[in-house]
Amino acid sequence: MKTSKFYISTLREAPAEAVIASHKLMLRAGITRKLGNGLYTYLPLGLRSLYKLEQIIREEWNNTAEALEFKPTVIVPGDIWKESGRWETMGAQMLKAKNRGEQDMVVSPTAEEAFTVIVRDGLSSYKQLPVNLYQINTKYRDEIRPRYGVMRGREFIMADGYTMNADDESLDESYKLYEKAYFRIFKRLGLKIIPVRADSGAMGGSGSEEFMVESPIGDDTLIICPNEKCGFAANVEKAWCASDDSVNKKGEKPSKTDLPVEMVATPNVFSIEDMEKFFDESPKMFIKALIYRVINSSLDMTGANGADKWKRVKDPAGDYYPLSYVCVLIRADLDVNEAKLAATLKASEVVLAEAEEVLEYAGAPHGFVGPITAKCPLVVDYSVVKDGEAQMHNAIAGSGKDGYHITHVEPLRDFVPYINADVRTVKEGDKCPLCGKTFYTRKGNELGHIFKLGHKYTKSMHVTFLAKDGKPAEPTMGCYGIGVDRTLASIIEKNNDEKGIIWPMSVAPFQVCIVPIKYNGAMKEVADTIYEKLTKAGIEVLLDDRDERPGVKFADMELIGIPLRITVGDKNLPNVEFKPRSAAEAELVPAESAAEKAIQFVKDELAKLQA
Structure with missing residues (x-):
């Protein structure tokens, strides 16, 4: 062309x-x-x-x-x-x-x-x-x-x-x-x-x-x-990641407590950071409770806490709740993975509930939502309970009452999961569940x-x-x-530099471009000869026959990213410049052998990608 x-x-x-x-x-x-x-x-x-x-x-x-x-x-x-x-x-x-x-x-x-x-x-x-x-x-x-x-x-x-x-x-x-x-x-x-x-x-x-x-x-x-x-x-x-222990500020793993749950007034304590300062304790000792709005869940929650309030739609593809709610419990230093949560609930989407909804299903605003008083099903992460065993002991959580938290919380004693699942967001620094090495992202x-x-x-x-x-x-x-x-x-994205695209040979719009400095006289004759040889060999070649300055031609061909450029200039004849797009410098080769060299270059580049 x-x-x-x-x-x-x-x-x-x-x-x-x-x-x-x-x-x-x-x-x-x-x-x-x-x-x-x-x-x-x-x-x-x-x-x-x-x-x-x-x-x-x-x-x-x-x-x-x-x-x-x-x-x-x-x-x-x-x-x-x-x-x-x-x-x-x-x-x-x-x-x-x-x-x-x-x-x-x-x-x-x-x-x-x-x-x-x-x-x-x-x-x-x-x-x-x-x-x-x-x-x-x-x-x-x-x-x-x-x-x-x-x-x-x-x-x-x-x-x-x-x-x-x-x-x-x-x-x-x-x-x-x-x-x-x-x-x-x-x-x-x-x-x-x-x-x-x-x-x-x-x-x-x-x-x-x-x-x-x-x-x-x-x-x-x-x-x-x-x-x-x-x-x-x-x-x-x-x-998912390997489990890690819930430890206190001293790095110790607490044991199960027989102490009853105790209500503690916590004025102006809203965030996990506030709790750390108030209780002088590690966030790994806190249970975070979050109310989620659940969209189009096909999970049958008949008999679950609060489920009798929700409309269940009959559908040939499977019955579902257009709108439902859950309370997610997770260790406070961790984040809820909403994609995992949606998959667990067989839902199209989950989003944090609005303030009014939180009050309806928790009786208290976010920050004070409690595992014991929630009025919807509990989805408990493996960081809190796993395989029927509590992973946290003597924990601190929201009370379900504005301005109060509770201490000495024992999972499975004070609350039981409706669903126990992995809904934790894994992050850099967590451990691989297969080999124990530290993840990177x-x-x-x-x-x-x-x-x-x-x-x-x-x-x-x-x-x-x-x-x-x-x-x-x-x-x-x-x-x-x-x-x-x-x-x-x-x-x-992977193949470019400051001049433009650098196409791999397999998807380049043309495999070779021929750029005569001027498309006339001996330069035209040599360019046409190389072009004909390449075309007959089945090489996709673009011949730049425009009446443009050489700099414009070079800039366009580099921007477009054609893998190989053959430059025909009267100063170099009977040689021509042979320059792969990714190469820093061109080499001079005899014009009469340039086509054969280009054919081999195209074949070699394709072979590397096919190997």
Whole structure:
């Protein structure tokens, strides 16, 4: 391709709203252009890289994951979302509309429902399973604050694989094939991936794993064990840690007390810091009690304290409480992990209750909420009680009365958990539960996520097949996603310098660029000859035949990030400059052998990524 026939639209400066490297460079290099808030158009240059990325995903999912591509619509009937139970629980990020027949429609934020319905309508026998399909398709989520360009846009491209399996053993096999494909995909893209245990969130299901890249602007916090043999890594939403003792100010572990609970007046003592000063004690001796509002919980809490006040909605996808409340008890030096809490309660969301709600369910404001007087179910963290044994003794807690705390609190004697679970936020400095080493943290961006969805959708959407024993059975599902735009942006985040992008060979829009100082005379003749040889060899080459100053040409090619530049200048002929984009200096090579050297360079770079 010659630049005179190609649309190159570079910018000297990025718009002020672009604050991260990939956003700036995608705009400056003419990879994308903003069409609206969170909406970006790929220009021809960017589309070449985008299609290459998609093709790598296709190749690995076709071959390694043994999947077949399908193409569902982007606009889908709202009825299928009502079937699954996610019509309400997906929240405001789902863009809903009505067609002229007043039928509810959805601009797909994800495609589990579409896949389930499509397969359901043709599934009859176990002999058809597993079904393994994937799509690479446009999605829309109405992000509250779209930012960082295509890294977090409203409209985006996702690659989604879905499997429907006869049993858990078959699902495990599909899961492992996709996992292997993920490692191959990201290796070919030149990205170092950290696989981490993750929360399934609104997707539901059991097992899940995220594929992350370290990034200072990452949305996720990764908890990582430094012991490579151990290999523990998890998203903070899912991470757990080794237990640590509740000790007093002297570093001693208190023993169980027989003293009765004692009310202590604590005027102007509201925070944990206030309590430390007032009681002259370690926060590891305090039980923190927090009232949470719980949204759309499918956990059956019939008979639980206060549950008789809550409305329980009957739904084909499973009954649920639109609104309920719990009191979370945790050691005071720790923080509640709301993702873990939501998963424990099978809820779409949990948020700290408002002041009026706290008074209703605790009888006292935050700071004085007590484990003994709470009027809703107690969710007790493992730091307080674990496996039927109290982890704290002779503790201090809120009394349930404004201006008072209680001492000599004994878990299991003075209160009993309704739910005992790990709802603790793990942080840097905690110990690995597998090997005991000290965790460190990194920021990361999620590029891919794989889920074992189980029967979440097949049950709610009534999918059955005739099993080997002749009886109807529900298939189990897996889901495997890669954010295509986000991955492309992450490649740029990792590969750039002060001059522009440095594309890995596998996704570069062009593999080689030829830059004649002037496109005339001997320089034109040599440039054309090299161009023809490379083109015949199947190399993707861009010949800069523009009537521009050499500095403009060089700056554009470096900004665009083409992996190899061959410069043809009359002062160096019969030699030409051969300069990889990542190299500090160019080397002179004979013009007659430049094409062969370039062909070998492209092959070698691709081979490194394939290794």
